Amino acid sequence: MPLSRRSVLKGALAGAAAAALPTRAEDERAPIYEEIKRRHDEAVRRIQHWIAKPSIAAENLGSEEGPLVLIELLKKAGFQKAVPVKTDGKAGVFATLDAGARRTVGLYFMYDVKQVDPREWSSPPFEARLVDKPGFGKCIVGRGAVNQKGPEGAFLAALHAIQGAGRKLPVNLVLVAEGEEEIGSPHFAQVVRSPEVLQALGKCSGIFMPSAGQGPDGTLEISLGAKGIIECELVASGEKWGRGPQKDIHSSLRASIDSPAYHLVQALHTLVSPDGTEPAIDGWFDKVKKLSPAEEKMLDAAAKHMDEAQMKRQFGIQHWVHDADFRTALVRLTSQPTVNIEGLVGGYTGQGGKTVLPHRAVAKMDFRLVPDMGAADSLQKLKAHLAKRGFGDIEVNMTGGYDPNTTSPEAPLIQSQIKTYRAAGYDPLLWPRGGGSWPGYVFTGEPLKLAAAHFGLGHGSGAHAPDEYYVVESTNPNFQGLDGAVRSFVDYLYELAA
Amino acid sequence: MPLSRRSVLKGALAGAAAAALPTRAEDERAPIYEEIKRRHDEAVRRIQHWIAKPSIAAENLGSEEGPLVLIELLKKAGFQKAVPVKTDGKAGVFATLDAGARRTVGLYFMYDVKQVDPREWSSPPFEARLVDKPGFGKCIVGRGAVNQKGPEGAFLAALHAIQGAGRKLPVNLVLVAEGEEEIGSPHFAQVVRSPEVLQALGKCSGIFMPSAGQGPDGTLEISLGAKGIIECELVASGEKWGRGPQKDIHSSLRASIDSPAYHLVQALHTLVSPDGTEPAIDGWFDKVKKLSPAEEKMLDAAAKHMDEAQMKRQFGIQHWVHDADFRTALVRLTSQPTVNIEGLVGGYTGQGGKTVLPHRAVAKMDFRLVPDMGAADSLQKLKAHLAKRGFGDIEVNMTGGYDPNTTSPEAPLIQSQIKTYRAAGYDPLLWPRGGGSWPGYVFTGEPLKLAAAHFGLGHGSGAHAPDEYYVVESTNPNFQGLDGAVRSFVDYLYELAA
Structure with a gap:
């Protein structure tokens, strides 16, 4: 049974050794665990059903149906209230599950997914086929499989299992969801800051997003923040x-x-160092905080426990920037702001060439921000930098973005994660800040000041790429399948209630 | 009657004043001129029919049918022989019309056209609709209307008119055509250098391409060469x-x-001056010849007779590069090599954004070459420049191109053009070199060393752009309609025979 496996990773934290025998809590929850197994196929189908109804904000696809599909899923999972929340963009969702419990926990969901180019996929991205992936196990392959419908579906399966076993949830839930995460959450603050939602979230001890936290090498991270983005x-x-x-x-x-088009190229050139790697925007590093000694320690520990060669294979790279060593690459992932070209589109883009002088060219960009850079301030710096160099005419059309966020490792939300993972036999690595972004700032910032993080066992990959997958039956001792992921959510809810 | 109009342009050449009364030659050709008018509708339909059968080399569209359509048109116009010529790319066409005349003249045709984006057109680009264009007259609007099926169709109409009037052609014709002009003529040398074609062309006193030489302001140029291209x-x-x-x-x-993608941007940056205008490739100007005093004189004359404001309106510009004056802009058009981005395609190119780090980016480029730059040598310089700066990994995939070409103003081919235009009441401007490119080098270079140029009255515009048009009934005294264009070809053939 996968869950009885004990991690072979050495403890990266003091006192990491977990008990090898079942705990009292595990015995109490035995009927729930049985229910998880019994409902495995139902849980797989629920995720497949959800993937088959894509909502892609960037393409205005399925934006009407997206919140309704989620609301139906939430109601079936026991939420007494689940309603759409209008914004100036796609609607969000607000839902509550009152279990009469002492504590209330927040959840952040997204119902939108990234765009796809079906030609790049080995199976149709919205069919969510079950595929045997050698060395991994049986996987759902589809857009949103891991980002984020798979893990969110596993969380819903946990609610079904608890209630199916005749138990009450150990905590009350307040859930907020959006359909614009993949375009930079331009209207999510409108969802969170509506008075009713703000009041409900104010009662929460913290908020988390279900995720598939296990790497293919067994790495399990608790990320204590995320970069912001423009x-x-x-x-x-x-x-x-x-x-x-x-x-x-x-x-x-x-x-x-x-x-x-050349005017754009010359402008892009000024945004980075000559070798193309470092941001070179005026004042870009003014507010950048150095890593604290505690964060440096976390990275030291992480570098020892992560598999560099496997990561390079996964990303298809031979070198880190500047031929950096692994620790430096990790430091950069957590603490370095970025200037990235997502896409270039200008003039003739079809087959072959066409002898035109184009009148227009576009660079699709993202800029990752680290504390204490702010999205609004950074945008102004970018515009000022361009204007100063004769590129003030270049339009800077921000489509989404937000500030970075930070959560303390001492927060009960995080301490409960550490306890839950350890009880399941895994030693999580504390990670100062993920390289990616999520709009946790609406929770960690004023007025809520909540702890906010991701949580969940299980594995998947290919977010934003072809053949995105989520493992439902693991054949690899490094990570859990769907049932293990569902169980991790059950255990976390009980831990948060404790 | 438009043709009786005498140009109001001052003579840009010594002794430019043309006779105001009909010449003896004009009287002899009166039945042919009548035939042109009688066959006007037939000539319009021929062009429309041809436009409706597009061949687009860049998209591998209609490449089988393209030469066959042209061969049928040529046979109907009196060519005894018209056959496809195989190449490693799209087939060319070789045709001869033996009129038993003393002199033989060469013709260069293209049957391919540029790509289209029908959404940008106000009428379907292959329907070749007749549209009333205020200030211009009745026009054929369609892809290839002016580049080059309209003028080529007008030339064929001249052959129909001469023969329809019961006359023999005053010269024999040797015609070569290609279907890859719009992708840089990568295989046209194979057409010209096949022994039979080479032998036939060797008998020619020169070679020309039918064109619509009149600008909207009445400008009429004789271009004595063209830039090369990569x-x-x-x-x-x-x-x-x-x-x-x-x-x-x-x-x-x-x-x-x-x-x-940023690696590509940094490479592109090195190819031009910081302001994005001048080529900055190592050694790019080593072989560039200055304009001769005679060429400078031609430009002085041209600058006085061209309408700068109208040109700026036509191109949708407010300034020339470096805020140059008009003469400088003309000098640059004729003598400056270029580095141009035709298109940029990299990473995510769809709607909105997508947070990816792309693995690949492409810049579609063209480089215009002036004497004595060679295409092969310049390509090597480009590659060496990139390699020297750490961009040797960037692929340079040449899809087409050739050397620049030059023809002497003293050549009988050119002198006959001057005489023909003047007899029609127009004073052509001699122009040292067109800014655009055509593969005239296969004729002007070894072994043929032929004079080569474009010829034709008439007006059209929008080559490579939406709503390309060719005027068939002019309401503007500045330029001829289709019948005037056809007549100019008749007159030119008689002048070449003289």
């Missing part, structure tokens, strides 16, 4: 520039007419 | 670079993983 398009055009053409013209005219 | 894709990828990912990965990893 997602935007930089648009150069003859119209705005007042130079170059206002429509695509014959490229022979390039000899005497300016090129908005 | 069309290529610059491709940056993690795979070739050995840095950065080998597939698109989550953009949070940008903090520790190199970006092939």
Whole structure:
């Protein structure tokens, strides 16, 4: 039985050794664990059903149905109240489950998924097929499988299992969800800051998002924060520039007419160091905090327990930037702001060439922010930097983004995670800050000041990439399948109640 | 009657004043001129029919039918022989019309057209609708209307008119055509250098391409050469670079993983001056010849007779590069090599954003070359420049291109053009070199060393752009409609025979 496996990882934290025998709590929860096994197929189908109803904010696809599908899933899982929350963008969802418990815990869900190019997938991305993946086990392959419908579906399965075993939930739940996470959560603050939602969240001891926390090598991290982000398009055009053409013209005219596409290239060039790696925007590092000694210690521990070669294979890379060593690469992932080109689109983009001088070119960008950089302040710095260098005409169209967030390792939300993982036989690595972003700032910032994090056993990968997967039957001792993930949520809720 | 109009342009050449009364030659050709008018509708339909059968080399569209359509048109126009010529790419066409005349003249045709994005057109690009264009007259609007099926169709109409009037052609014709002009003529040399074609062309006194030579302001140029070109894709990828990912990965990893897209931007940056206008490739100007005093004189004359404001309106620009004056802009168009971005395609190119770190990015480029730059030598310089700066991994995939070409103003081919235009009441401007490119080098270079140029009255615009048009009934005294264009070809053939 996978859950009885004890991690072979050495404890990365003081006093990491977990008891090898079943605890009293585990015995009490035995009927729930049985119910998880009994309901395995139902839980798989629930995730498949959800994946088959995609909502893609970036493409305005399924945005009407998205919140309704989630609301139905929540009601079936025992939420007494589950309603859409209108915003200036896609609707959010607010739901509550009152179990008459002493404590209340917050949950953050997203119902939107990333775009897909079905030609890149080995099975149709919304069919959510079950595929045997050698070395991993049986997986659901589909868009949203791990980001985030799989883990969220596992959490819902935990509620079904607890209630199916005739138990009351050990905590009350307040859930907020959005359908714009993948475009930078431009309206999520409107969901959280509506008075009713704010009041409900104010009662929570913390808030978490279900996730698949286990790496393919067995690594299990508790991330104590996330980077902020600015997602935007930089648009150069003859119209705005007042130079170059206002429509695509014959490229022979390039000899005497300016090129908005090259204007964009020259602007992009100024945003990074000559080797293309470091942000070079004026004042970009002014508010960047160095890692604390405690955070440095976490990274020392992490570097020892993570498999560098496996990570490089996973990302398809041979070198880190600057040929950095592994610890440096980890430090950068957690503490370095970034300037990234997501995509370039300008002029003729079809097959072969076309001798035009384009009137317009676009760079789709993301900028990851670390404490204490703010999204609004950083956006102003970017604009000022461009203007100072003669690129003030280039439009900076921010489509989403938010500040970074931080949660203390001492918060009960985090301490309960450590206890739950250890009780299951895993030694989590504390991680100062994930390289990715999520809008936890709406919880950790004013006025709520909640602890906020991700939680969950299980494994999946391919977020934002083709063939995204979530393991439902693990054949690999490094990570749990779906039932193990569901059990981790049951155990976490009991731990949070304790 | 438009043709009786005498140009109000001052003579840009010594002795430019043309006779105001009909010449003897004009009287002899009166029945042919009548035939042109009688066959006007037939000539319009021929062009429309041809536009409705597009061949687009860049998209591998209609490449089988393209040469066959042209061959049928040529046979109907009196060519005794018209056959496809196989190449490693799309087939060319070789045709001869033996009129038993003393002199033989060469013709260069293209049957391919540029790509289209129908959404950008106000009428379907292959329907070739007749549209009333205020200030211009009745126009055929369609892809290839002016580049080059309209003028080529007008030339065929001239052959129909001469023969329809019961006359023999005054010259024999040797015609070569290709279906890859719009992708840089990568295989046209194979057409010209096949022994039979080479022998036939060797008998020619020169070779010309039918064109619509009149600008909207009445400008009429004789271009004495063309720039060469390199069309290529610059491709940056993690795979070739050995840095950065080998597939698109989550953009949070940008903090520790190199970006092939930014690698491409930094490479593009080095190819031009900081303001984005001048080529900055090592050795790029080594072989560039200054304009001769005679060429400078031609430009002085041209600058006085061209309408700068109208040109700026036509191109949708407010300034020339460097805020140059008009003469400088003209000098640059004729003598400055270029580095142009035709298109940028990298990473996520769809709607909105997508937080990926792309593994690959492409810049579609064209480089215009002036004498004595060679295409092969310039390609090597580009590659060496990139390699020297750490961008040797960036693929330089040349898809087409060729050397520049030059023809002497003293050549009988050119002198006959001047005489024909003047007899029609127009004073052509001699122009040292067009800003655009055509593969005239196969004729002007070894072994043929033919004079080569474009010829034709008439007006059209929008080559490579939406709503391309060719005027068939002019309401504007500045330029001829279709019948005037056809007549100019008749007159030119008689002048070449004289």
